[in-house]
């Protein structure tokens with residue numbers, strides 16, 4: 001054998017200690033953004049059937065949930081509202097005492113150190129379930145921008161630390177940046193859902209947020225899963241319009257896109273590990289087909305390896321707990 005020339009890569013894999021020394025990517029509790037769904041009413045904890053372990057909760061139960069997240073070392077949450085009333089123009093999205101505004105104010109009052117991100121969209125608030133203003137079955141771009149900007153300002157007023165617009169209208173970052181600046185919120189960053197694909201992986205979320213479109217689909221504003229260069233164009237315009245973070249959504253089927261965006265822009269990149277990705281793992285785990293903890297940590301690690309700096313994930317609390325247990329076991 002001595003005459004064969006080859007590399008001995010296994011030298012760096014032989015013990016846990018050496019593997020730890022050469023590990024290139026790490027997960028930290030600080031990486032996770034924890035998504036919550038808030039509902040009106042009292043003592044409400046509505047399990048989302050298609051997302052085991054995810055509940056819609058009322059504000060009286062919110063502090064306990066936030067305390068648990070803080071104790072696990074989570075630093076940021078993103079708030080989704082499930083309002084009582086919906087109408088054609090989503091007015092409860094920008095109402096100063098809307099469910100999201102109340103939740104934001106409550107979290108900031110009780111947990112000032114938590115970074116509160118407001119998801120800024122209209123689909124949970126509109127009777128037709130689309131992310132903008134609808135006229136004759138068409139989702140109007142510029143009219144939607146006005147409402148989105150109003151929503152962002154009301155969320156900032158409530159105390160949101162970061163505004164995260166998600167409706168994929170052209171110019172949404174510019175419109176929100178302008179409105180925030182005009183209203184004294186020039187210090188509030190924008191986390192843009194810059195690259196959001198029209199994906200079948202959002203199904204369970206629409207259960208959780210009651211946000212399914214009542215007619216048609218979102219293909220006229222969300223991106224075609226087949227396109228890669230378009231992702232760069234989308235991200236580029238958001239950067240020019242003043243975005244502070246760029247998000248790619250979904251994550252797992254779009255790791256190549258996360259890498260492309262990371263390589264092209266110098267902003268923090270956020271991967272959205274979406275509901276369908278969560279539910280597929282949960283379903284398989286409930287059947288005993290996979291090791292949930294190992295699969296989830298591997299998937300989250302793959303998003304970071306692909307270039308994500310932060311991961312918005314329904315596994316946030318589980319993953320933080322697993323990392324904590326791992327630390328204690330050492």
Ligand SMILES: [Zn+2]
Pocket residue numbers: 121122123124130131166167
């Ligand atoms: Zn939407």
